[in-house]
Each structure stands twice: as structure tokens, then as C-alpha cells.
Amino acid sequence: MSQIRGFGWLIVGVALGLLAGGVAAYLVARAATQPQLDSLQSQLTQGRAELAQTQKELQSAREAQARAEAAQRQTQSLQNDLAKAKAELSSERATLMTARTELTCCFDIATAAIYHFKDIKPYEGKLYDAHHGYLGPAFASLDDYPTALDAAGIDKVVLLWGPGAAPLPLSVAQRYPDRFIPFSSWSFAVRDYPAVYRPVEEVRRELASRVFRGVGEVVTRGDSTVKGPPGPLTANVPPDDQRLLDVMDVAAEFHAPIMVSAGQAFSDELEHLLAHNPKTPVIWSHAGEPRDQYPIMGHTTTRKLEELLVKYPNLYVDLSGGMLLIPPAAPDSLVNPDGTIRPGWKTLFQQFSGRFIAGVDVGSDPARVKQAVTYLRYVLGQLPPEVAENIAYKNIERIIPP
Secondary structure, rough: OHHHHHHHHHHHHHHHHHHHHHHHHHHHHHHHHHHHHHHHHHHHHHHHHHHHHHHHHHHHHHHHHHHHHHHHHHHHHHHHHHHHHHHHHHHEEEHHHHHHHHOOOHHHHHHHHHHHHOOOOOOOOEEEEEEEOOHHHHOOOOOOOHHHHHHHHHEEEEEEOOHHHHHHHHHHHOOOOOOEEEEOOOOOOOOOOHHHOOOOHHHHHHHHHHOOOOEEEEOOOHHHHHHHHOOOOOOOOOHHHHHHHHHHHHHHHHHEEEEEEOOOOHHHHHHHHHHHHOOOEEEEEEOOOOOOOOOOOOOOOOHHHHHHHHHHHOEEEEEEOHHOOOOOOOOOEEEOOOOEOOOOHHHHHHHHOOEEEEEOOOOOOHHHHHHHHHHOOOOOOOOOOHHHHHHHHHHHHHHOOO
């Protein structure tokens, strides 16, 4: 019995020894791995923090993306609104330009004459209209024509016309030689007057008759051909076309001037014409200004005119039509909004007083012609008398053959 009891205690002792050894081993192992456990725990905590930060940043990025998309949509909406506004503005400008063309320049002239020239004394001397088209039904009677010129304050005109109106103007000119200076009608084919282009020999015969004292208006490239098809009075033919060079040579035989309409955009081609035969005076219609294109195609500049006048002594500048269309607010208009001549133009007139020519070319309404003449007289009234007289009538008299 005692042996059994001893064996039991032995088992208990062994078990206790094993337990004690296991505990000791565990404690030793735990002591050895604790730093690793602590490091892993720290990494896990840091990872969780970084994950939370990443999730926060992702949420912020999503919110930023949403804001960016909203801003992009708003930008697109604004761009669409801007495009629509531009289209509406373009349409309004086109409507305004149409209205200006339909009303003609004289409404601008009338406004200037009424509101801006109160303190300026107009030029009261002799005045020729060096750009006078056939004025239609308002002047159908031979007796009414001179009377209408008297009412407008015009002493004499350079008479230009299309072939459909040729019989009456020629009759008028022959009946009143002291009031009319007929030009031989020659030009390139245009929509309204397809028959005006004629053989050069016809021009020679007309100039030889001494009834016709010049040639024109020769319609060449106008500014309207730059941004669209030629208008009714615009031929898409360069001013240095050989046919016109031939006419220029014929005009030189009789010391006769030739009046040419050419847009500012084609002044380089006009220079070729000017250089071709320096013996022929060339009158540049309304200084290259288009009748119905301002401000789309820009406008005449005094710097360009000075350059050409210095370079080509046979160049003369006609101040009619499109020149009178330029509103006073434009940088190179003839006058400021208060009606005073712009310094650049005044200097140019005085420097080249023998090279500018007064003209009207505003249409067939006698009242509008009167308004244009009133405007011109106020402009001329601001110049020295000798300069005003040159522009008003003496320059055109000088270049018309006897």
C-alpha cells in the first residue's frame, strides 16, 4: 500500500515538475517574443491609422472630383451661354449694319451737322461734287437737275452713271456744260451693270470727242469681297488687271483722269496701277472705304494715305461715300464727336492740299445729297481758305483736260 502511495507521489512530482518547466518555458518564450508582439501591435495600430487617413483622403478626393465635375458643368453652361450671346450679338450687328446701309450715311451726316457743328462756320465758297452718280427719278427732268443741284449747294458735278442711264445724263451734260463734267463709263462686269465693260477703243473715241473728260468710276475689288461674295457694285477683279492698264494708257493720251474704286485690302494692287502710267491721274474713290462694310472691314487710315500720296504723285483721293459713313467715334474718322476735324486728317489736308477732292456719292435722295454737302462744308470750314478751295473745286479742275 505504501508502495502505491509512493508511486502516486512520484507521478504528482513529475507532473508538478513538468508544469513548472512548461510555465518556465512559457515565461522564457514570452519574454523572448514580447518585443516582436509589441512591434506588430504598433504596426497594426499605425496601419489602422493610415487606413483611416487614406479613407478620409479618398472621401475628400471624391468630394473634390464631384466639385470639379460640377464646376466643369457650370463652365460648359457658361460657354454655351457665351456662344449664344456672341451669336445674338453678331445677329444684332448684322441687323444694325443692314439698317445703316438702308438709311445711308446721310443720317450720320445730318446728326453731325445738327448737333456737333454749332460753333463752326461752314465753307461758303464754290463746291464741286467730284463723285456724282446718276440720281434717278428725282432728277428725271432736265430742268429739275440744275435746280436740285442749286438746292443742294453744288456748283458743278463730275457725272458718273451706268449704261442704263446713259441717254439722260449725256443730254443733261450737253445742255448744261457749265454744270456737268461727264466721265466715260467703263468698268468690269458687275451684277447691276453687266454691260458697262466695253472695248477700249470706245473709250478712246469718247475722250477724243472732248465731251467726256475722264473715265470711271471703274469698279474693281472692294472690301466686301474679302469676307463674302461681291456685292451689287463690286467686281472681283484686281485694279491692276491688264484691261484696266490698257484703259489707263488711253486716258494718258488725252491727259484725262481715271476714277477707280478699290478696297483698302487691295491697295497693293492699286499701287501697281498707279505705277503703270504716272502720266494718268488716278482718283481713288472714297479713299478705298467700302460704302456698306464699316466697321466689319476696318477703315481708311491717314498713315496709309500719307504713304501712298508721298509715293505716287498721280494719286488723288476722293472724300465721298464710304468716307462719310465712318462714325465720329472711329479712330480715323474725318471728325471727332464734337465735329472738329481730327488732327491727322487736318495735317494731311494741309500737307497734300492739292491731292484731295470733295465728293458726295450718297444715293438718289436730294435731301440726303443736301445733308452730305452740309457736312462737307462744315469740314472744309475748319481749314485755311486756300486748302478748302483746293479740295472743294480747284483740284478737280486742275486734272480735267481742257
